[in-house]
Amino acid sequence: MIKKLAVAGTAVLALTLSACGGGDTGGTPGEGATGGTLTLSISQDMKSWDLAEAGLGHSEQYYQPVFDPLLRLDQQGEVKENLATSWTYDPALTTLTLKLRTDVKFSDGSALDSTAVKTSLLHAKAGTGESAAKLKSIDDVQAPDPSTAVVKLTAPDPGLLRNFANVPGMIASSTALTAASGPVGSGPYKLDASASTAGTEYVFVGNPDYWNKKDFPFDTIVMKTLDDPTAETNALLAGQVDGASITPDRIPALEGGGLDITKFYSGIVEGLYIWDRAGKITPALADVRVRQALNYAFDTKAIVKVAKKGLGETTTQHFAPDSEAFSADLDKKYGYDPAKAKALLAEAGYAGGFDVVMPDISTLFPEAQAAMVEQLGAVGVRVQLDKIPFSQFMPSLLQGKYALSYFKTGSTDPWNVIQLLVKEKATWNPLGYKDDHALDLVNRISLATGEEQDKLYKELNEYMVDQAWDAPWNFVQDVYASSKRVQVTTQPYSMLPPIYNFKPAS
Amino acid sequence: MGTDMTNLELPAGTSGDGGGNPLLRVDNIRVEYPSKKWRRAGFVALDGVSLDVQAGETVGIVGESGSGKTTLGRAVLGLAPVTGGSIVYDGREISSMRRSERRSLSDEIQVVFQDPYTSLNPALTVLDILSEPLLMSGTGRAAAEKRVRDLLDQVYLPSDAAQRLPREFSGGQRQRIAIARALCRDPRLIVCDEPVSALDLSNQSRVLDLFIEIQERTGVAYLFVTHDLSVVRYISHRVAVMYKGGIVETGDAAVVTAHPVEAYTRRLLLAAPVPDPQRQAVRRAARKQFDAAQREATRIGA
C-alpha cells in the first residue's frame, strides 16, 4: 500500500520535474532579429478593452499590441507620424487636420479611414477613463474625405499631439467600440482570446496584415498581470518574464540575478503637495512665506538617498527636465535649511509652528510619510495623521478633505501638468485654488506656439516655484528590469517602455 | 406471554399509616423518551408499570437488558421523563414535580448506581463527595466532616479515606463510598441500580451484606434493580420481574425466585446456571424441555 503510494508520488514528481525548462516562454537567446515570444509583466490589471474606459500609466502597454495610435513618439519624445502622416493646426490652434494612411485595415477587415477615426475618438472622449480625460478638449471630429480627419477643439490643447501618440490617440474599429467581444484594432498584434485568461495573462499573436511589421520583431507577446512585487521579482529571477517595472529596492537582487536594469524618468514629481493655498482649512498656508518655509524644511537630498534608494532627482519644480518648461536654475531656489524655514514661519507669525492634519499613508508610502512627519516636525509643523482606509486615500484628497499631503503625480508634457495641477478645475486642485496670474499665463500658453510658448511655460514654472505652489522633493525615477534575452529602450513620456522599444537581444 | 399482570397489586384506597400506606407507590406509569428526530415517535421504555414499596422493605426488580428495570429506578429518582401515571412518595405526587421542588426530596430518596467508577466525580475527594449534599442542606462544615467520618465508619472504610480521591479505591470500596453518600442525609428510600453487578463474587456478597445490615439498622427501604436472580433473592423481600417495559410477575422473593408461575420468569430461572455440576445438569435438561414445550406452544398458537 505504502509502496504503491510512493511509486505514484514519484511518478507525478518526475512528470512535473521532467517538464522543467519546457515552461520557459521567453524568446530563445541567440535567435535572429525576429520571432520568439516577449513576456512582460505589468503590475496592474487592465480595466477594459473599451478605449473610453482605458487607463494610462502602467496600463498603456496592454493596448499597444492591438491598437495603433494616430501618432507616435520617438525615443527623444518627439512626435512622429504613425496612422497620421501629417498634422497641422490652424492659427487659432483649435482645428487640427490629420492626413491618414490609406492602407490600414482593422483586424475585422474594415478600413481605417477618417470616419473610423471620428467614431473612435468621439466614443473614447465620452468615457470616464484616464485616457478619455485627455480628449476632453475635443469638440468634434470631421471627416471631409476618407484620408483626412479634422479635429475641432473647444480651446487650444498644447498636449493633444503627444496624447495622440499614446492610448488617447488609439483607434478602435467602429464595429467593436465597446470591445464587448474582444478588442478590434489595427495594431501589430491581435489578442488570442483562447490562450488568454482575463486578469492573469493576455497573449497577443502577430497581425500578418500590419503595415509596419519591422518595428515589432516578436511573433508573440504575452502580458502577465503580477500585482505582488515579490511574485513579480520571483518571476523575473526565474526567467518567467522578460521585463517588468520594479520598485527600487529590488534592484540589487535583480541585478544579482542577471537582469538588466534601466532607470528613467517619466515626469512624476513627488513631495508635499499643498492643496490649500487659499488657507481654507489651514489658514497658515495662505501665506507664501509659510509655503516657502515648507520647501526649506525638507532635506530632499537625504530623502532621495535614503527613502528612494538614490533613485530620483531632487527638484523644486513640477516640470520635467525633458519638457519645455524646465529650468535648471529653479532647482537652486530652495535648499535644506530648517533655520530659514523656522525664520520664515516666525516672520509669518507662526513662530510656535502650527498643526496640520494629513491622511495616514504609511501602508502605501511608509518612507515618504516617515520623512514628512519627521522633517516637518523639526521646523515646528505638527502633523496629525488621520487614519483612513487606504482605499479612501485618493477620494478624500479629491474631496478636498486635507490641506496638504504627500502625493506624486505629473507628466513630462508641460500642458498635461497644467491640466493636472494648475487650472482652477484641474483634477489635482481639489480645493479649487485660483491664482489669476498663473491662469493668465496658462491662457497665453494655450494660444502660443513654438519658442514663445516655451518662454511662457518657463515663466509659469518660475512663478509657481516662487509662490511655493507645492513643496516638491524629487522627480521619481522609474526602474525597468529586463532579461538578457531582450533589449529595451526607455523613452520620455512613457511610464513603461512602449512595445516597439523591445528587440530580441542579438 | 402469559396473562397481563402489570396491574396486579394495586391496593385501591388502602389507608392508615404504617398499615396499608406504602412509602412509595408507582401507579401505572409510562416513560417515553422523545425521539431525537423531529416528529418521530419516541421510545417507550416503560408502560403501565405499577408497584409499591413499604418502609423498611427491599423490593427487587429483576429483568434482562431492555426490560426497563433501570428506567423504573430513574423514574422514581426523577431522572427519566414520566409521561403518564403517578409516583406517590409518602403521600406526595412526585412524578410531575419541578426541579426546585424535587430538591426537597433529596433528604428522602437516594441512589446507588451500578458503576462505581463513573458515579463518583474523579476530581473530588471522598470528603468533598460525601459532604456536598450535607453542605447543600445547610449543615456546618465541622458537623459535615464529623458526619462523613461517621458514614465512612458505617460502611467500614477508615476515616482517613476522606482525604483521598476515588481512583485510589477498588471497585468494592468505591461502592461503599457511593453507599455512604446515599446514606448521608438519612434517606427513607434508596434506589439501587445494579449496585453489585460490577463487583467480584466475594465483594458482591460483602456489599450485599452491608446493604442488609444498614437496612436492619436504619429501616431504609430499597428499590433494588438487578439482572441477577440470585442477588435479588438474597436481598429482596419482594420481587417484581420485568420484561419489555412491563412487570410480568410479582411476589415474595422466596416464591418468585424459586417457584415462578409466569413462563418468562421460569425461563429466566432455568437459564441461570447453578454452581453445582449435577444440579446444573438437571436444570439444563429442565430448560431444554421447557424450551421445547414453549416452541411447541407457539407453533400451535401460530
Added chain:
Amino acid sequence: MVSFLLRRLLAGITLVLLVASATFVMLNFTGADIARNIVGETATPEQAWAKATELGLDEPLALRYIEWLGATLTGDLGKSWFTTVPVGTTLQTALPVTLSIILGALIISALVSVVLGSLAAVRAGWFDKTVQFSAVLADAVPGFLVALALALVIAVNFGWLPATGYVPYQRSVVEWLRSITLPSIALAFGAIAATTLQLRGSMFDVLQRDYVRTLRSRGLTENSIVFKHALRNAAPPALTVLSLQFIGLVGGAVIVEKVFGLRGIGSLATAAAVQGDAPVVLGVVIVMVLLVVAVNLVADLAYGWLNPKVRAE
C-alpha cells in the same frame, strides 16, 4: 437519502444567503465615495454622480438589498463596478486556479497524512515522536512563510518549478501540474499536520480496539489489519478534520495565491475587498461558501460511506 440531500442543500443555500447578506451590509458600511473611486481621479463630480446613479448607489440600502437579493437568487451576480466585467465571468477564470491548488493540497494532505499517520500509529517510538513534533511545528508555522520559502528555494533558486503563474489544464496538463505543485504543497502544509495528527490518534485508538485483537486472533496479516480494517475505522474522524481543513485552505489560498502570483479567487477577493468592488466581493463570498457547503456535503456522504452506522440513518 434524497431528503437528506434536500435538507443539506436548503441549509447550504440559507447559509450562503446569510453570509452574503451580512457581507452586503458590511460593504455598505464604509460610506466611501465608491463611485468616485470607480470613475477615477480625473473624472468630474458630475461623472462620479452619474456613476453612482448608474450603479444605484443613491438608492436606500434596503431597496438595493432587495434588488441585489432578487438578482442573486436568479443567478445574476452582476458586473464588477470597476472593470464592468460580469462577476460570473471573472469567477469562471479565477475558480479553476483556486480549485486546482486546493484540490492539489487536499490530495497531498490526504495521501501524506494517511502514510505518516498510519506509520506513526503503528511504528511508534522515535518515528511517532518525530511525526508528532513535526506536525505540531508545521501547524504552527504561518503558511505564507512556507510558501515564500518554497518559491524562493525551489522556483527561484533551483528553477525546478515555475515561481508564478497558472497554466490552465486545457492548455497543457503537465504545465498545469507544474504550475500548481508548489502552491499546493505550500497550502497543504498545515492541513497535513492537522490531518496526520488526527489520523495518528484515531488509528492508535482503533488499534487498541477489541475487534482488532479478534481480527489478529483470526490470523489476518498485519497489512490487512492496519490498512484495511484499522484505516477504514480511523478514517471518518480524519475525514472530518480534512473537511474542516478545507475552510482553512480557502483562507490559505488567499495568501498562497499572492506569493505565487496566481489570479485565483483569493487574490480576487483581496483586490476586490480593498477596492470596495462590492459585486465581486459578494460573488467571491457566495462562491466560497457554496464551495464549503459542497465540500461538507461530500464529506458527509463520504462519512456515511465509510461509516455504515451513519449510512443506515
Added chain:
Amino acid sequence: MSVPPTDGLVVVPSAPVRRRHLMVRLLHDPVAVAALVILALLAAASVLAPVLTSHDPIRSSLFDTLAPMGPDHPLGADGVGRDVWAQLLYGARTSLAAALVAVAVAFAVGIPAGLLGGYYRGKADAILSWASNFMMAVPAIIVLLVVMAAVSQSTYVAMAVLGLIISPSVYRLIRASVVSVREELYVDAARVSGLTDGRIMRRHILPVVQAPSIIQAAQIFGVAISIQAGLAFLGLGSPSETSWGAMLNDAFANIYTAPMLLLWPALAICLTTTSLALLANALRDALGGKKVRQKSSVQRPKTSVRPARGAKSAKPAVRNLGAELLRVDNLKVTYPVDGGTRTVVDGVSLVVERGKVLGLVGESGSGKSQTAFSLLGLLPPEAGMQADGIRFDGDELGGLGRGAMNRFRGKRIAYIPQEPMSNLDPSFTVGSQLVEPVRQHLRISARAAKAKVLSLLERVGITEPGRVFDSYPHQISGGMAQRVLIAGAVSCDPDLLIADEPTTALDVTVQAEILDLIRSLQDERNMGVILVTHDFGVVADICDRVTVMRSGKLVETADVAELFANPQADYTRMLLASTLEDAKPRTALKGPAVGRRDRTA
C-alpha cells in the same frame, strides 16, 4: 471465611497519594516548561517594552533606514528607519493583546452557549448547534478581508471578529464536554442529592470543561497570531499599530534588500505559535495521564521459552494425560510499571485435552484473561512473556514470530471474545469479516468461502444467514453477534478454542443458548476448549476440568465434579461460599403487607 478479604476493608493505601495538580504534572514535562518559559518571556518583554528600549516603535528616522544591527539599534532598523527591537517589543503588545481579544471573544460567546446547549439541551441547543454549524462554514479570512477593508483597519476589531467566527469551536468543545459529563452518573447522583443546577455546573461541570478550554484557548491564540500575520501579509492592517504582522509586511517589501528583517517577526510569530501548540499538546498529555504505551502496537511482545531441561528427566509440571492437545509449562506474563515490572501471570501450567473443556476461573486481576491472550500471542506489545514450554499438538508456540503464529491463529487455535459488539469491525459487513480469514487460511475461492460462511452461520443457529451475512455489526443483536463470533472462531475447524468470558456480557437466557452452542460444537468437532470465566454456574454447566487462579497464580486444578464437591484450597472454598445461589432468601417483611394480592409463601 478464613481467607483474607480481597475487598480489603483496611487495605486502603497507607499514605494518601499526593494529588498532583495539572500544573504540577505540566511542570514535569520539559517541553511544556520550555513553552511556558518562552510565552512568559514574550509576555514580560511586551509589558516591559518601555524599559527594554528607549526607542519609539512608530517613530521613524529616515536616516536610519535599513540601519544594520549596532549599539543604537540592537536588531537594526526597518525600511522606514524604525527600530526593529522596539517594534518587536511593542509589536508583541499588539499581537498578543489582539490575540487575547480573539480568545476572549471566542470564549465569551462559546462558553455560555456551550453550557446552555449542553446542559439544558432542547430547543436552545438545537438553535445554537444550527448557528454554530453555520458559523463553521464561514471562511474566516474572507470575512476578515471584508471587515478590514470596509469596516475597520484595527487589528483588535479584526481579532474580535475572528473570535466570533471561531467561537463555534469553543461552543462545540464546551457543549461536548458538558454533554458527556452530564451523562456521567455522578451528575445524576448530584441531582438526586438535591444540588441546584448552578452548583452542579460550578462544581461538577466547569472543572471538567476547564482543562480542554485551556488547550482550546492556546490553540485559538496561536491561530489568531497566525491570522494576524496573514492579514498583514496581505497588506491589511492599521498603519499606526505596531505589530508583528505589520513588521512582516515591511519586511516583505525589503525581502531582497534586508532579508534579516523578515527573520525577527517571523521568529517571534513562530516561537509564539509553536510554544502555544506544544503547550496545548503537553496539556493534553498531562490530562490524558501518562500514556503507558511507548512501544509499537504491532511488535510482538517479548517472549522467551526456556529450552526444556532434559526433556525426559525433568518432571513435567502437569501430569500427562492421554489426548493432550496443549501443554503450558510455567507461564509468566509481566508488564512494565514505573521502574520495574509487575507480574500478572506467575508460573501457570496447564494442560488441555482434545475434546475437553478446561475452565479457567478467578476474580478480576487473577490473570485468567492474560493467560488466554498469551496463548494466542495477543498480549499488548509492552507485555513480556516467558514459559518453559507451550506445546500445541507437537509444535512449540513460544517464541514464534507474528507470521509463524498466524499459521496457528484462526486456523488451528481460535478465540471467542467476551464482548460481542465491540469485537466485530463496525465498518465491514459480518460476511466479509468472516470470509476474509477463511479465504486466507483455506485458500479457497470467494464463492466457496461465502458458501462455507453461510452454512456456518446456519450452524450456529442464525435463522436468516443470508441477511446476517450482509448486515453490519450494528444491525444485529448482542446474542446474534456472539453467534457470529463463534462461527468465525470455528470457521477453519480449529483444534483448540479459547473463549474469554464468552457469555458475561449476555443476558442469562442468551447465555444459556450460547453455552449450549459451544458445547455442541465442541462435541461435534472434538475440540479442546479453554473457557475463561468468573461464574461458577458457567463452570458447572460446561467444564470438564477447572483451574482456579488468583493474583496471577494457580490455586488449584481439578475435575469439575471434584472441585465443587471437595475444594482443596481455602480460596476456592471462599469463592464457592460467596455464591448466592443457595443463600437463604429473605422472608417477606412482616406487618404492612395487607390487601396485596401477592402470592405469599
